[in-house]
Amino acid sequence: MATTFQCDIVSAEKNIFSGTVEMMVATGALGDLGIVPGHAPLLTALIPGPVKLVLEGGEEQIFYVSGGFLEVQPTITTLLADTALRANDMDEAAASQAVEDAEKAIENRHADFDYSAAATQLAEAAAKLRAIRQLKR
Amino acid sequence: MASGKEIRTQISSIKNTQKITSAMEMVAASKMRKAQDRMELGKPYAQRIRAVIGHIALATPEYSHVFFEVRPVKRVGYIVVSTDRGLCGGLNTNTFRLAMSTMKQNFDSGMEVDLCAIGAKAVGFFKNFGGNVLASKRNIGEAPSAIDVVGVVKVMLDKFEAGELDEVHVIGNKFVNTMTQTPVVEQLLPLQASEDESFKGYWDYLYEPDAQALLDGLLDRYVESQVYQAVVENNSCEQAARMIAMKSATENAGDLIDGLQLAYNKARQAAITQELSEIVGGASAV
Numbered sequence A: 001m002a003t004t005f006q007c008d009i010v011s012a013e014k015n016i017f018s019g020t021v022e023m024m025v026a027t028g029a030l031g032d033l034g035i036v037p038g039h040a041p042l043l044t045a046l047i048p049g050p051v052k053l054v055l056e057g058g059e060e061q062i063f064y065v066s067g068g069f070l071e072v073q074p075t076i077t078t079l080l081a082d083t084a085l086r087a088n089d090m091d092e093a094a095a096s097q098a099v100e101d102a103e104k105a106i107e108n109r110h111a112d113f114d115y116s117a118a119a120t121q122l123a124e125a126a127a128k129l130r131a132i133r134q135l136k137r
Numbered sequence B: 001m002a003s004g005k006e007i008r009t010q011i012s013s014i015k016n017t018q019k020i021t022s023a024m025e026m027v028a029a030s031k032m033r034k035a036q037d038r039m040e041l042g043k044p045y046a047q048r049i050r051a052v053i054g055h056i057a058l059a060t061p062e063y064s065h066v067f068f069e070v071r072p073v074k075r076v077g078y079i080v081v082s083t084d085r086g087l088c089g090g091l092n093t094n095t096f097r098l099a100m101s102t103m104k105q106n107f108d109s110g111m112e113v114d115l116c117a118i119g120a121k122a123v124g125f126f127k128n129f130g131g132n133v134l135a136s137k138r139n140i141g142e143a144p145s146a147i148d149v150v151g152v153v154k155v156m157l158d159k160f161e162a163g164e165l166d167e168v169h170v171i172g173n174k175f176v177n178t179m180t181q182t183p184v185v186e187q188l189l190p191l192q193a194s195e196d197e198s199f200k201g202y203w204d205y206l207y208e209p210d211a212q213a214l215l216d217g218l219l220d221r222y223v224e225s226q227v228y229q230a231v232v233e234n235n236s237c238e239q240a241a242r243m244i245a246m247k248s249a250t251e252n253a254g255d256l257i258d259g260l261q262l263a264y265n266k267a268r269q270a271a272i273t274q275e276l277s278e279i280v281g282g283a284s285a286v
Helices: A092-107 A115-136 B004-058 B091-108 B120-129 B146-161 B211-285
Strands: A005-011 A015-028 A031-035 A042-046 A049-055 A060-065 A068-072 A076-081 A084-086 B075-081 B112-118 B132-137 B167-175 B181-189 B206-208
Touching: A005 A084, A005 B004, A015 A042, A015 A060, A015 A076, A015 B004, A031 A042, A042 B211, A049 A115, A060 A115, A068 B004, A068 B211, A076 B004, A092 A115, B004 B211, B075 B091, B075 B120, B075 B146, B075 B211, B091 B112, B091 B120, B091 B167, B091 B181, B091 B211, B112 B120, B112 B146, B120 B132, B132 B146, B146 B167, B146 B181, B146 B211, B167 B211, B181 B211, B206 B211
Parallel strands: A005 A076, A042 B206, B075 B112, B075 B167, B112 B132
Antiparallel strands: A005 A015, A015 A031, A015 A049, A042 A068, A049 A060, A060 A084, A068 A076, B167 B181
16 A cells, blocks of 8 residues: 655645655644545644644655645645744744734734734734744753 | 938837836835745645645545535636736736637636725726625735725635635736746636645544534635735736836837937938038029
């Protein structure tokens, strides 16, 4: 049985990753998903969070995805991201600052405060931070 | 024959026009590069999402989305993508010609047609020509954003969902290379299955969270991305076509100037010769 599968990560703006991988870990709407070769066909929505790829030979790569869709076929997996970034392109200080700002905004809310927008912002910032921390480990 | 002064003013006015056209050519060339980049960057996403949709169409899903429904065709919808500005050669004319001939075929076989115009030129064209325009969008600009097309696309999707349209197509230009742009009709709805037969069979995806919410989101995203891609591609075509049109205009102006310069020189020579012969004639008379 094959030990690798084809994995493509694309966002509306560009092609992020395309190649063969041994394993993929993504943040699905209902929890983290681990995909290995021969996975049953699966279609899921993604929430903001890190995506980890284990490349052929064991090298790891981590991406940050702000949501999108994941299609899994036994031999090919396609991730349609809203926006995707390579985790090492991101700045930890900026991400933790964004988390703080978002938390503060939720704490001192005003009458015309858009709760859902702020919650999304917080979730995205926290997910970015998670991706960076995962990369450092 | 026109006098020297007349020709000279003509030459200088053509030279001014030439300056304008050559400036427009250069502007279009730089804009084309940017538009092409935008088109290339969006392509992988559009292709992948198209492949995913193709797979879904081959599966035997528990929830069958209305966008996959193939109905007998009584009413067709066309989204016609054009440019906002003119001076881009025959680009829009070719698009509209294709739109007209496709629509004529539909009328001949007893179907009715609804339209949706993107770009000021299409809006203007269908206003003059007639046709049932459901939605229109102009002033897309050079860097179209997906939000710009969502509105018009939604009108068509709602009509399809309500059963008022049985097919939806997009008409726009395909960017072959800088010299060639060909108008094409592409079917948007109902969604077409992937040609990769290996996926055919009685299988279904596992859906997380549930099939309906997931497919609704994904299919809307798909249609929007296809139309957006068509708009972006048409934009590169526009810049390329304008560049070529302005290049040939500049060359034509150069040819005209050459011809006029020759005529001017001849007129000047003739005037000098005439003056000389008058002087010689006058001298011999004395």
